[in-house]
């Protein structure tokens with residue numbers, strides 16, 4: 437039960453109606469967000485969407501035009517950075533090049549009226565946490581990228597902040613090391629039980645590391661949820677697209693009765709689905725997505741009522757080792773299909789130009805908000 441108790445639903449950071457403009461250009465627009473105690477929370481969005489600006493506002497390096505930053509019930513909106521129970525780790529590490537690892541980590545502690553022995557104890561505790569005992573006398577220039585990142589983490593955590601803000605801290609690492617550090621970071625967060633707000637523009641990183649994710653688009657929050665919710669149940673076209681859903685269809689809805697609607701993809705197919713709460717429309721155009729890995733290719737249509745089959749032509753095939761990706765054309769429309777290669781033999785071999793069917797299960801269609 438320990439695992440489950442690691443974060444509560446108790447609000448720690450509350451962002452209320454934050455807006456910010458630079459040179460009359462709105463960078464953040466009325467952001468509302470609650471991060472809970474002990475959570476690993478990620479801000480995910482494309483370059484320039486306002487992630488860093490939001491972090492800097494939480495840290496106090498930037499003053500919002502309007503709105504409030506509340507941490508643990510206290511309004512910190514007008515409090516300077518060094519008086520906030522918050523610390524930040526930067527993408528470029530920002531270590532002091534002339535100080536060794538020990539002094540880099542001890543830096544913030546020197547302002548806290550602590551005795552020499554206590555500082556030493558706290559620095560070594562932090563070194564142990566990031567597995568760098570033995571490196572205390574090295575200069576930053578004598579460390580690898582991953583080691584520098586760990587020093588930066590230790591330097592931030594040694595001050596025991598309530599919230600640690602991490603701005604794309606793994607960006608400078610090569611892909612393999614980055615994956616290792618993701619696992620380490622998650623473990624570290626679990627150990628220290630500090631609330632993390634982590635910025636990334638990497639979808640997979642956000643999914644694998646976070647308890648919850650906020651997807652940001654042009655200074656606005658599009659959706660907040662667990663990785664599963666963001667990935668499988670995107671609410672908007674932007675989130676669906678950003679998470680790689682790719683197959684976006686515009687359908688026409690015809691209401692049949694209280695329980696059933698008919699969906700038409702003009703010139704392709706008409707099929708019935710149960711009317712559910714996601715289909716508030718009575719009739720008219722609407723959009724839905726089907727993820728590439730939820731579409732498969734067949735030589736004949738699937739007769740089962742639970743499935744939709746669309747006639748299509750194979751356009752191209754890309755072999756990725758673990759998966760094969762196909763592009764089909766259906767009435768001028770591209771359909772992306774991703775198939776896991778589970779066995780050594782490729783079970784479905786289709787050739788460009790071949791007439792096939794793109795098939796998906798109706799329950800894998802995700803209806804988007806208008």
Ligand SMILES: Nc1ncnc2c1ncn2[C@@H]1O[C@H](COP(=O)(O)OP(=O)(O)OP(=O)(O)O)[C@@H](O)[C@H]1O
Pocket residue numbers: 458459463481482483484485486487488489490637
């Ligand atoms: N000090 C500033 N003065 C003027 N414009 C700024 C300033 N800081 C940020 N901006 C602008 O605000 C927008 C959001 O920037 P921000 O750095 O928050 O984006 P980001 O989501 O962190 O992007 P990235 O993923 O590239 O780091 C950008 O258009 C940026 O050019």
Ligand SMILES: [Mg+2]
Pocket residue numbers: 487488489603
């Ligand atoms: Mg940024």
